[in-house]
Amino acid sequence: MSRVAIVEDGRHLTHNSFGHPERPDRVEAIRTHLASVPSLAELPRLSLVPVDDESLLRVHSRAHLERVAALCARGGGSFDQDTYATATSDVCARLSAGGAVAAVDAVLDGDHDAAFAVIRPPGHHATASRAMGFCLYNNVAVAIEQARAEHGLRRVAIVDIDVHHGNGTEATYWNDPGVLYTSLHQFPFYPGTGALADRGGPEAAGLTVNIPLPAGTSASAWLAEFNTVTLPAVEAFEPELVVVSCGFDAHRDDPLAELRLETETYAEVAERLVALRGLSSSPGTVWVLEGGYDLEALAASTHAVLDVLMRA
Numbered sequence: 001m002s003r004v005a006i007v008e009d010g011r012h013l014t015h016n017s018f019g020h021p022e023r024p025d026r027v028e029a030i031r032t033h034l035a036s037v038p039s040l041a042e043l044p045r046l047s048l049v050p051v052d053d054e055s056l057l058r059v060h061s062r063a064h065l066e067r068v069a070a071l072c073a074r075g076g077g078s079f080d081q082d083t084y085a086t087a088t089s090d091v092c093a094r095l096s097a098g099g100a101v102a103a104v105d106a107v108l109d110g111d112h113d114a115a116f117a118v119i120r121p122p123g124h125h126a127t128a129s130r131a132m133g134f135c136l137y138n139n140v141a142v143a144i145e146q147a148r149a150e151h152g153l154r155r156v157a158i159v160d161i162d163v164h165h166g167n168g169t170e171a172t173y174w175n176d177p178g179v180l181y182t183s184l185h186q187f188p189f190y191p192g193t194g195a196l197a198d199r200g201g202p203e204a205a206g207l208t209v210n211i212p213l214p215a216g217t218s219a220s221a222w223l224a225e226f227n228t229v230t231l232p233a234v235e236a237f238e239p240e241l242v243v244v245s246c247g248f249d250a251h252r253d254d255p256l257a258e259l260r261l262e263t264e265t266y267a268e269v270a271e272r273l274v275a276l277r278g279l280s281s282s283p284g285t286v287w288v289l290e291g292g293y294d295l296e297a298l299a300a301s302t303h304a305v306l307d308v309l310m311r312a
């Protein structure tokens, strides 16, 4: 039995814009479900603190931090047509990134084999200088940069299974030989990036692995790509840590996108990634919630992943 921890926290509720799909109910639906299933309710919860400027500045520009702070100080508003902030969104987004940090720390400290951060706002569209795509700070990148600074981590693999391409994460690591970025995503689709030919900068050629998939792609076709392209790329990289940008919006029930993954597909992904622990580098896995806008699919898919992680 693996040691699995969960990050969950109620302090995201005031990041809310009426009628917006990226809403507090998303995380609350997962939290309610986790509390209702005894095996999941028993899992240890990790405490989290908001990340400070020093952590954010490893990924984001000071101008970006100042823009977020200024918009919140004015009582909130919009960064672009689909990315909002309230008066307290800066704190909520720093807590969200702090959740990813707590999950990474728990695995790197050796206390847990896997950790799942149930957090929002999501992060993978946020670039160094810009909030976009419902994302204010790039949670996964902030956590990875903290781990590299504090744990001396040399090779990290990011497996982005959100239905959207993680343009912010890709840009962050485009020319970084220490981080593999892999993404399966609907294409062409928001945000427009993630072409097959985009494979990384000169210092990191081949360390960006994009798998663009047309609308309507089935679970079996998606898994075939995951098994034959994503997994071999991760294995070849021999990562010390695997971080999953775990959006559930590729689920067939998701209202924002058009891929057709099943709840069981996420269990299969977890099975495959956990099996990587048998390799020489023995990486732990960290799961960080990104998108996912159908409440039942969110809860069921999180449950499916955790069941696999606990059994491993």
Ligand SMILES: [Zn+2]
Residues within 6 Å of the ligand: 162, 163, 164, 247, 249, 290, 291, 292
């Ligand atoms: Zn998404």
